[in-house]
Amino acid sequence: MIIQSPELVSTLCTPGSTVTRDPRPVSHTSAPLATLDGLRTPAPPLNKLSQLKATPIALGSAVISEHIATLGVGVDDVRPWIARDIQNFKKCDVDCMLQNILSDCKLGTSDSASLGQCEESALLQTCLEAVLPLCNETRAAKDIKDLLSEYINSPGEVPSYEPFVGAANCALLQLSALNVPGLVGSKDSEDHDNILFHHNDKPIRQMHQGVESSRKPDVVIVSWDTAQKVQQDGDCYCKKDMYTKLACNKPHGNFQWKNVLSTVEFKYTKRRPGHGPPPPSA
Numbered sequence: 001m002i003i004q005s006p007e008l009v010s011t012l013c014t015p016g017s018t019v020t021r022d023p024r025p026v027s028h029t030s031a032p033l034a035t036l037d038g039l040r041t042p043a044p045p046l047n048k049l050s051q052l053k054a055t056p057i058a059l060g061s062a063v064i065s066e067h068i069a070t071l072g073v074g075v076d077d078v079r080p081w082i083a084r085d086i087q088n089f090k091k092c093d094v095d096c097m098l099q100n101i102l103s104d105c106k107l108g109t110s111d112s113a114s115l116g117q118c119e120e121s122a123l124l125q126t127c128l129e130a131v132l133p134l135c136n137e138t139r140a141a142k143d144i145k146d147l148l149s150e151y152i153n154s155p156g157e158v159p160s161y162e163p164f165v166g167a168a169n170c171a172l173l174q175l176s177a178l179n180v181p182g183l184v185g186s187k188d189s190e191d192h193d194n195i196l197f198h199h200n201d202k203p204i205r206q207m208h209q210g211v212e213s214s215r216k217p218d219v220v221i222v223s224w225d226t227a228q229k230v231q232q233d234g235d236c237y238c239k240k241d242m243y244t245k246l247a248c249n250k251p252h253g254n255f256q257w258k259n260v261l262s263t264v265e266f267k268y269t270k271r272r273p274g275h276g277p278p279p280p281s282a
Contacts, residue, residue: 099124105183127180134174144170157268161199161218162248164266168197169243190239192225195261198247206257217263226259227251 078086092100099120106115106123115123135141147167154160176194179185187194200220206213228236230251237246 095121095124098127102127102183107182107184123182126182130178130180131175134171134178138174140170140174154268157218157266158201160266160268161201164264165197165199165219165248166244169247172196173240173243192223192228194224194239195221196224196227196243196247197264198222198227198255199250200255200263202250202254204255204257204260217260218266219264220255220260221262221264222255222259223261226255229253230255 102123103115103120144167147163147170150163151160151167154163172195176186176189198220200217203214203216224239224242227242227247230253231237231246232252
């Protein structure tokens with residue numbers, strides 16, 4: 001999941017600005033989208049009922065039950081993982097969310113063990129102190145700010161894909177060399193399992209529930225190895241060129257769902273003067 005604030009982007013792109021941590025908690029609310037008594041999804045046009053549009057790897061409400069042929073009906077039999085998502089939602093601020101994620105990356109932490117609140121808070125502070133120099137004191141920091149500036153000034157949705165991918169991958173390249181004491185170390189820089197963002201905007205087709213599904217995610221997250229395989233003639237490229245150049249463009253071939261780790265969707269609406277495009281959602 002990607003959480004991005006237009007205000008943060010604007011701050012990053014202001015000449016001479018630096019990134020600092022605001023000690024005030026930022027509210028990030030996860031609320032239930034529906035109740036189990038009335039879980040409903042919008043009905044599609046009648047001429048679209050024969051085309052399955054659910055993303056094959058998604059475990060969301062679009063695939064609540066395999067025996068339901070159409071959407072727009074009340075659902076009596078909700079899959080267990082969806083029921084858990086609806087019933088067990090929690091509200092938390094961004095710091096709390098980051099602390100929880102980082103605790104899963106701590107060395108020596110098993111599934112049955114959890115960090116205390118003080119330990120989680122200290123770990124977050126350690127990580128922020130390690131990351132802030134990358135945001136303010138490197139050549140890559142300027143490159144990222146320039147790309148984010150291009151992103152927020154994009155004239156439409158499609159032109160925003162390239163600078164977004166470039167900025168995200170520049171950040172990943174910087175983070176790949178960062179090791180924080182106490183956390184699981186980064187993969188070797190030349191490990192082809194390292195992830196990257198890749199411009200897609202091309203159909204990905206696969207048989208799903210007996211019907212061919214076709215989806216066209218704007219941007220995908222895949223491994224470096226997967227990105228190499230969709231380039232022209234499967235040519236190999238150095239890591240920097242792959243992350244900052246080739247991945248910013250549509251792939252020569254087509255990705256397969258089994259190799260897509262996550263997707264990012266963009267929605268562009270007419271903006272007011274001084275406001276950038278809305279953030280993408282994963």
